[in-house]
Amino acid sequence: MTGAPGPHPPQGRAVDAYVALGSNLGDREAHLAAAIEALRARPGVRVTSVSKVYQTAPVGPPPQGPYLNAVARLRTQLAPRALLACLLEIEAAEGRVREAGRWSARTLDLDLLFYGSLTLDEPGLCVPHPHLHERAFVLVPLCDLAPRLVHPRLGKTVAELAQKVRDPGAVVAFQIGPRARTPQKANE
Ligand code: A4P
Numbered sequence: 001m002t003g004a005p006g007p008h009p010p011q012g013r014a015v016d017a018y019v020a021l022g023s024n025l026g027d028r029e030a031h032l033a034a035a036i037e038a039l040r041a042r043p044g045v046r047v048t049s050v051s052k053v054y055q056t057a058p059v060g061p062p063p064q065g066p067y068l069n070a071v072a073r074l075r076t077q078l079a080p081r082a083l084l085a086c087l088l089e090i091e092a093a094e095g096r097v098r099e100a101g102r103w104s105a106r107t108l109d110l111d112l113l114f115y116g117s118l119t120l121d122e123p124g125l126c127v128p129h130p131h132l133h134e135r136a137f138v139l140v141p142l143c144d145l146a147p148r149l150v151h152p153r154l155g156k157t158v159a160e161l162a163q164k165v166r167d168p169g170a171v172v173a174f175q176i177g178p179r180a181r182t183p184q185k186a187n188e
């Protein structure tokens, strides 16, 4: 464990938080599934909903393979730093190795998108995630769960942000399961 705050923040209240999941190395489906299981097993975290899984074209400079992306909604009593520590531990358990460059291929990336309506900009933790409004691979799955959720900095709903995002066609629904792994169009 890290030295992050314990599982009960002062008010002991639960908050809805949204976590983005991404994988483009190894058994991508297995990494996403393991992340959800690991979150479910965490004291102070309840996974209340998970979006569809999408196959997405890689965004960013290094050449790399396509991602699977999804978003999970959590009901949590963990403080933001404790939740982030938990996400980093789960990434490490799934074999995440941090390369020198940003945006490099990874077995598992877990980003904290929203923590209630909290806004925070501190070294090592920025909430809402600073790039979420630019990214179809985040907004399309987030729309499955919370289209009317309002971004506390931008004052726009997730659905409004998703309508404006570039290249939504690079995000297609992905059939999970042993026999049906063929990507499908998101609106089918
Ligand atoms: N950190 C600060 N705020 C947060 C937050 N809200 N959630 C800090 C998570 N972490 C946060 O993260 C570096 C540090 O950011 C963490 O240690 C934490 O203290 P990282 O995961 O090592 O870095 P990264 O993921 O390479 O960088 P970044 O800027 O988070 O990149 P993204 O936004 O995660 O982009 N293309 C597709 N199609 N799908 C993807 O999922 N992902 C990326 C990575 C690039 N291209 C992609 C995808």
Ligand code: MG
Pocket: 109, 110, 111
């Ligand atoms: Mg990340």
